[in-house]
């Protein structure tokens with residue numbers, strides 16, 4: 001054992017020596033910045049207990065490590081802010097173009113119509129951040145002393161910046177003059193700690209209550225969207241009202257397909273934006289990496305102001321609307337780009353959002369343990385849902401035929417495939433069902449589908465075990 005140890009140390013020292021030569025020969029100019037970070041007297045490696053630590057060491061490691069640590073903290077904090085609060089300039093579209101703020105305010109407060117009272121806002125799935133409420137207000141809400149039927153209350157909530165994912169812009173007189181949207185509109189919910197719809201933020205949890213279609217239908221000038229799609233208002237409203245809670249159609253403004261061949265809505269469920277670290281491709285049909293998709297969404301869906309390039313969209317057969325609107329190459333001058341500079345921190349923060357751990361007692365642990373063995377054994381799920389990602393490391397993409405479903409949604413994306421969904425934290429987004437369109441209402445329905453399609457021959461008990469196992473997935477790895 002001692003002998004082996006010593007052999008390893010000698011090899012390690014040699015390797016380190018080689019690295020030192022390489023570092024020294026190419027890092028001369030780079031040494032002064034690392035000196036700036038202040039690591040005085042760092043000429044030896046304090047972690048090296050090999051006894052071979054005799055020569056001088058380059059002044060790199062601790063100082064640069066410190067840089068990495070401060071960068072990490074800065075990115076995480078900035079990314080959280082961007083995820084929660086940044087509109088990317090989208091108020092130009094949601095406010096100035098669509099006039100959504102006017103419908104929210106109502107005629108009494110300088111807008112149009114009856115206005116959006118908080119009860120209706122909560123009913124379409126908008127959420128309120130309890131931590132943004134002025135002191136005393138939570139107690140008054142609990143005591144029923146706040147008028148939740150008055151649009152003026154919604155305006156007060158917006159002024160306190162308490163509506164998750166919606167930014168109200170007010171003039172000096174307190175009139176709502178515009179609204180912008182944020183990632184958190186769809187990708188956060190709250191824990192309902194005060195009352196249903198009002199609580200602490202849960203970043204990354206999909207808002208499966210939010211009826212995005214109904215929110216857009218409030219906008220008086222939504223003809224602007226219908227115009228781009230080349231349809232009339234009635235047709236647009238038919239498409240939007242078919243989405244339902246927890247759904248949105250990110251491909252609609254590319255291909256103009258409001259409905260599938262079977263007549264159902266073409267919208268997909270809002271997916272989890274947690275537990276994504278290590279996952280290669282994102283969205284149900286694997287459009288690209290996190291920063292790819294963030295740029296896509298911020299520019300093309302939220303209508304923020306930035307730069308976006310994807311020549312794959314320049315396909316008149318697949319993406320006729322995108323081609324007409326020039327979405328494959330969106331350019332604004334650098335000093336007006338409100339998106340690109342935010343992509344690094346936004347990505348970093350998203351990668352840091354863990355899949356939430358299932359509540360104690362929410363699954364049967366003994367059944368889950370049996371399900372674990374089945375998942376990688378008889379049920380053969382792990383072939384694609386490989387732990388700990390529960391998706392394939394690499395190119396996790398499959399045709400509809402490979403998983404026994406239609407190709408419609410897959411073929412609305414460049415690679416014509418479905419991405420193997422990472423499964424951690426499934427328990428927290430059961431509402432709305434499973435698979436991209438929620439076609440399976442329960443996890444048991446999913447297992448039944450695979451059992452029939454792959455002819456797995458699972459017994460009822462085994463199916464239940466696999467379901468309990470899936471309910472157990474989440475929490476820190």
Ligand code: HEC
Pocket residue numbers: 181182183184185186187212247248249250251268269270271272273276281282283284285290293294297298302346350
């Ligand atoms: C209007 C609702 C909405 C908004 C706003 C929104 N998203 Fe999404 N997001 C969706 C939907 C729906 C999908 C699924 C799209 C698909 O598969 O075609 C999605 C997919 C994603 C995914 C892929 C998750 C996975 O499973 O790999 C990420 C990451 C994501 N969004 C991040 C963001 C970020 C960051 C923002 C803000 C820049 C944002 N989204 C804004 C609705 C929204």
Ligand code: HEC
Pocket residue numbers: 284379380381382383384385397398402403405418419420421423426433434435436437443446447450451466470
């Ligand atoms: C051939 C690869 C493959 C195999 C094998 C496979 N899956 Fe999947 N799985 C996928 C793909 C691809 C999707 C995405 C389908 C969609 O969104 O329409 C998916 C989606 C799911 C979902 C939905 C997740 C969500 O958030 O909506 C669950 C749950 C699931 N699979 C469980 C299982 C179980 C359990 C097994 C074993 C019985 C299994 N899978 C076997 C590829 C596979």
